[in-house]
Amino acid sequence: MPKGKPIIVGSRGSKLALTQTNWVISELKKLNPGVEFEIKKISTSGDKITDVPLSRLGGVGVFTKELEVALIKEKIDLAVHSAKDIPTEVSEKLTLGAMPKRVDPSDVLISAKNVTLERLPGNARIGTSSLRRKAQLLALRPDFEIVDLRGNLDTRLKKLEADDLDGIIVAHAGLIRIGYTGQISEIIPFEIMLPAVGQGSLGIEIRKDDERINKILSKMDDLHTRIAVEAERALLAKLQGGCQVPIGAHAKVLNDEVHLEAVICTLDGERTIRDSHKGPANQAAAVGNELAQRMLDNGGDKILQEIRQNFPKQMP
Structure with a gap:
């Protein structure tokens, strides 16, 4: 060139x-x-x-x-x-x-009445296109009605009102990058919702x-970002997950160690397998692989098989 x-x-x-x-x-x-x-x-x-x-x-x-x-x-x-x-x-x-360098990987709630997940009314209608978000929302509140929501951020924000939704779930990072953080009702704690692999x-x-x-x-x-995302991506690869699978994960580097936490959920949120693992930062992929294998052995494999039966691949 x-x-x-x-x-x-x-x-x-x-x-x-x-x-x-x-x-x-x-x-x-x-x-x-x-x-x-x-x-x-x-x-x-x-x-x-x-x-x-x-x-x-x-x-x-x-x-x-x-x-x-x-x-x-x-x-x-x-x-x-x-x-x-x-x-x-x-x-x-x-x-x-x-x-x-990574931006905050959390998911956030934008609600019509600016309230938190806990304070949303019974049978609240929540918009999201993510099975990962849907499953973790239902694990928290089985009464929620989850409405599929596609489109870019502006489109999804407009649908909050147009589709009479009580709230929508989106990535915090996207709102930070386009300057829409003033609309956030709640930054959802990782204890409730682990993000998508690589989010942020x-x-x-x-x-x-x-x-x-x-x-x-x-x-x-950014070395710490690369290490954390490498651990998350190794976990996802081992679990053979993608958009069709409710898998959440978050890794961070502390001193010379990478700490990884992950969750696998059934689609209805009734069963969740959540676990964590840590190891040397220079062995991030191994940390992801080891945690994934442990989760598979502890029932994750059965959950993932059930989900894949519900979501046959429709496109190459």
């Missing part, structure tokens, strides 16, 4: 995706003065199919596949993803060149053999 040629950055076209991508570019410009960047918007199958619950789409990479194809074909030089959307198995031609983090994907781009990204990598 000629030195003066702009670096082409692939991004989904939603407000949140573009905000994240523009932030990444702004940071990279500070770290690499004189380097120019250009955004190429790419629509993914997850963006195009908005009338089907995520759990019914099947397959993996519904928000990343088209960006990865563009990377491999050299139509873009890097792709900015929400880390929670990145499949646990990445093409051998690609790699995560950088993971910037960004993953910047590049071609594995692209030394120039790798060098440009290297200073943006």
Whole structure:
């Protein structure tokens, strides 16, 4: 690539995706003065199919596949993803060149009357497209009526009123990034709801053999974020989970150890397996694998088999 040629950055076209991508570019410009960047918007199958619950789409990479194809074909030089959307198995031609410092991975409640989950009325209608959120909500309050909610953040916020919902559940990180934190009714504690694997983090994907781009990204990598997300992704890979499976996990690095907590739930929230594990930070993947195996042995395998029978893959 000629030195003066702009670096082409692939991004989904939603407000949140573009905000994240523009932030990444702004940071990279500070770290690499004189380097120019250009955004190429790419629509993914997850963006195009908005009338089907995520759990019914099947397959993996519904928000990343088209960006990865563009990377491999050299139509873009890097792709900015929400880390929670990145499949646990990445093409051998690609790699995560950088993971910037994580933003709060918690889920939050935005309620019509600005009350907490505990104070919502009986049989409250809660909007979410996530089976993970649904299962943990029902584990807390079996009376909740869960309404499927798809679309970008602005769309979901509008549906709170338009669909007569009592509340919606979204990621705190997304609201932080687009400046909507004033609408939050409650930051949901991890004791009630563990987040999606990688939630709150960004993953910047590049071609594995692209030394120039790798060098440009290297200073943006946050080691603690990478270690924590590596542990979470190893757990998810071992459990063979995706959008169809109610799995929550959160890891953090304390001193030289990575601490990982995870949950597997039945769809109705009646049965949950929750466990934690810790180990050396430089063995994050092993910590994730070991915790996943323990959870499978303690009944997680049976729960996951039941769920997969309810959600056959409908898309490649």
